[in-house]
Amino acid sequence: MSETHLKLAASQRDWIAVDWGTSSLRAWYVQNDGFVQTNARSTQGAGSLTSSEFERVLLDLVGPWLKVDNTPLPAVICGMAGSRQGWVEAPYVPLPASFSELAQNVVRAPMRDTRLAPVIVPGVCQNNAAGPDVIRGEETLLLGLLSEAGTQRRTFCLPGTHSKWVHTENHRMLHSRTFLTGELFALVSQKSILRHSLEGSGDMDLDAFRRGVTDIKTGSASFLGSLFSIRASHLLNGTDPHTAYAYLSGLIIGTELKELQESGQLKPGDVVDIIANSALTRGYSSALTVFGATACVHDGDMAALKGLSKIRKDLTDDLVSN
Amino acid sequence: MSETHLKLAASQRDWIAVDWGTSSLRAWYVQNDGFVQTNARSTQGAGSLTSSEFERVLLDLVGPWLKVDNTPLPAVICGMAGSRQGWVEAPYVPLPASFSELAQNVVRAPMRDTRLAPVIVPGVCQNNAAGPDVIRGEETLLLGLLSEAGTQRRTFCLPGTHSKWVHTENHRMLHSRTFLTGELFALVSQKSILRHSLEGSGDMDLDAFRRGVTDIKTGSASFLGSLFSIRASHLLNGTDPHTAYAYLSGLIIGTELKELQESGQLKPGDVVDIIANSALTRGYSSALTVFGATACVHDGDMAALKGLSKIRKDLTDDLVSN
Structure with a gap:
């Protein structure tokens, strides 16, 4: 199933979903009716950029989708763009955490171009008896996969350079562990x-x-x-x-x-x-x-898109449109 | 205790002991009365040499010790110089193995210069239910540490880039295991x-x-x-x-x-x-x-020197002097 046939939640306005990892950047244009109109990707991951370069890189990728308009287009970004070495730091939400805290703790990214109003989703951290751990990006994928019910205990594994294991229950992330x-x-x-x-x-x-x-x-x-x-x-x-x-x-x-x-x-x-x-x-x-x-x-891409859509839905309009 | 005060077994002739590892080369001049007269080291390990370069590198290091003489000076070499990519291959002795098999299986190294008659000590390999493993150089150090009695079971650990564990008993190496x-x-x-x-x-x-x-x-x-x-x-x-x-x-x-x-x-x-x-x-x-x-x-250096000396003592004279 291609994401362009995916129907996400409807919203008042069109918006842009962005998954910005260490080594890649992926963006989707989502119509207000919830349909994904188009998408684009680039290899300009957050790991190779300095803070001042993010705006230009994002505009290079999604600029063709933007129109001159009175109100900027909302964009919701997850991943390493929100790290201390990224665009702007979106401080970690400590585990255990409710998934609703993600939308509550987005951070606005500074833009000179007024056509876009991006916010960045926070990562989560664990600094308790379960051992120190940090996650950035994966929290949004998890949210994307949780059903609306989402109450039963589930074990998620996100393999990769760093393999993340996260347990969830009752719309909450309980604890996480990263394997090298x-x-x-x-x-x-x-x-x-x-x-x-x-x-x-x-x-x-x-x-x-x-x-x-x-x-x-x-x-x-x-x-x-x-x-x-x-x-x-x-x-x-x-x-x-x-x-x-x-x-x-x-x-x-x-x-x-x-x-x-x-x-x-x-x-x-x-x-x-x-x-x-x-x-x-x-x-x-x-x-x-x-x-x-x-x-x-x-x-993974589908999970990111769904998770970003859920966060978009929970954002107050003033955060994404001013 | 410096090796120059170490008294090894006496032999009929002076000889040279050499520990030639992947990244370093160490040599000792041993007098026929068993006293170590001098030593030298170099960073020209076997790992960076092609087969034809070993003779020159060894002569650069021990040349000053050699005299023009009718009979070549014996040299006993342990370590990676005997690997397939080394000077000349000294094939592995399979485990379990008696330590006496080391001297029995030395291989003569080809020399153009007639002042030196080098032999290379074989490594040992394990290719049985205990799991595949190989050792080259450490077998000589173990031999050096075995007492003349040497019958009780002992556990040796040789830490390093590759940490080797070897069990010995009754003058035999029983099995080995290498940790990365x-x-x-x-x-x-x-x-x-x-x-x-x-x-x-x-x-x-x-x-x-x-x-x-x-x-x-x-x-x-x-x-x-x-x-x-x-x-x-x-x-x-x-x-x-x-x-x-x-x-x-x-x-x-x-x-x-x-x-x-x-x-x-x-x-x-x-x-x-x-x-x-x-x-x-x-x-x-x-x-x-x-x-x-x-x-x-x-x-470690002391163990190598003692082990080479024990092998020297067991070598038949025709191997080391012709």
């Missing part, structure tokens, strides 16, 4: 001694991936103590680098799930909502079944 | 998002280090799921980067020990022989006490 899984996989596969024994192109060898997950689950492999066995196996047995790559991915994602299992945050029978756009979805779904859990997969 | 600990610590602390929250200069904060080890042991932290908390803690609480650096080191070394504990290879009351030259010795010793074990620390 994706970043560590990239470092080990591209920068460590193992890089000589790995080849990541082409389709993932799902059997080898599941063997990695299973070896971690059963304890016949462990994280730090099994990485080098991939190198040794290549030296001694000429193990195929595609197989080794998938096995390594299984070891790392398996370790993430094992740690969740050991801390009681993942149990057999659990249903986990995965939000992602990437090929990671398949791996995580498969790994979850090894741990006796079931994955329910959701599209 | 040092390499992973370097990647995470220098290349990951955590690098912005860490500062490694100056003395290690040993309290923070032990807290990292303890958090892993008790399960209140886990490897993949706690790395990001260092970043979050910096963002939310301004945690001191020196403290964070030591805590990260504790998390990683603690994970190594926890994995050994879980596989039954480390138990409270164990005595672990640590062989190292680096500052790592202090951290590993401290971490072992958290796990109820005791460390016995040995100097």
